[in-house]
Amino acid sequence: MDIFFSGSIRGGRDDVDLYADLIDLLERHGTVLTEHVGTEDVEEKEAEAGLTDGDIHDQDVAWLRQADAVVAEVTTPSLGVGYEVGRAVAWEKPVLCLYRPDAEHELSAMIRGNDAVELVEYQRPDDVGDALEAFLTSYQ
Numbered sequence: 001m002d003i004f005f006s007g008s009i010r011g012g013r014d015d016v017d018l019y020a021d022l023i024d025l026l027e028r029h030g031t032v033l034t035e036h037v038g039t040e041d042v043e044e045k046e047a048e049a050g051l052t053d054g055d056i057h058d059q060d061v062a063w064l065r066q067a068d069a070v071v072a073e074v075t076t077p078s079l080g081v082g083y084e085v086g087r088a089v090a091w092e093k094p095v096l097c098l099y100r101p102d103a104e105h106e107l108s109a110m111i112r113g114n115d116a117v118e119l120v121e122y123q124r125p126d127d128v129g130d131a132l133e134a135f136l137t138s139y140q
Ligand SMILES: O=c1[nH]c(=O)n([C@H]2C[C@H](O)[C@@H](COP(=O)(O)O)O2)cc1CO
Pocket: 005, 006, 007, 008, 009, 010, 011, 012, 034, 037, 042, 043, 046, 056, 060, 078, 079, 080, 081, 084
């Protein structure tokens, strides 16, 4: 199955190592279309490849359209992550959001209040393996 992983880039990169760990877990269940989100130097690589913001947007929306399921780490607030979740919901894709409640920012009501989004609160990647498996296998 094709999985779209969504995580903050310009919203802040404090959690990049955590994103890489989550992507490793997701790769046990399918192909992660957005592995770059867990890469330390993603923006440098995109710039080297000559990608404009328009290219990045269009490629990501195409991957999102292709995805069978979307997993978003929403602890670091990000406009791009919110946009991707919103579009995935509009396309009626299965969406799982992961949130660490000890975080500085309270989770948006647009996520917590959304019945079309499954929400899992956790502390460490090791804690979400079972929840990811249950979510992904139910849509395989
Ligand atoms: O360079 C990028 N590459 C990219 O793939 N994105 C996508 C994937 C992420 O899930 C999301 C992050 O959005 P933001 O940069 O607003 O935090 O947007 C976002 C950017 C920068 O906005």
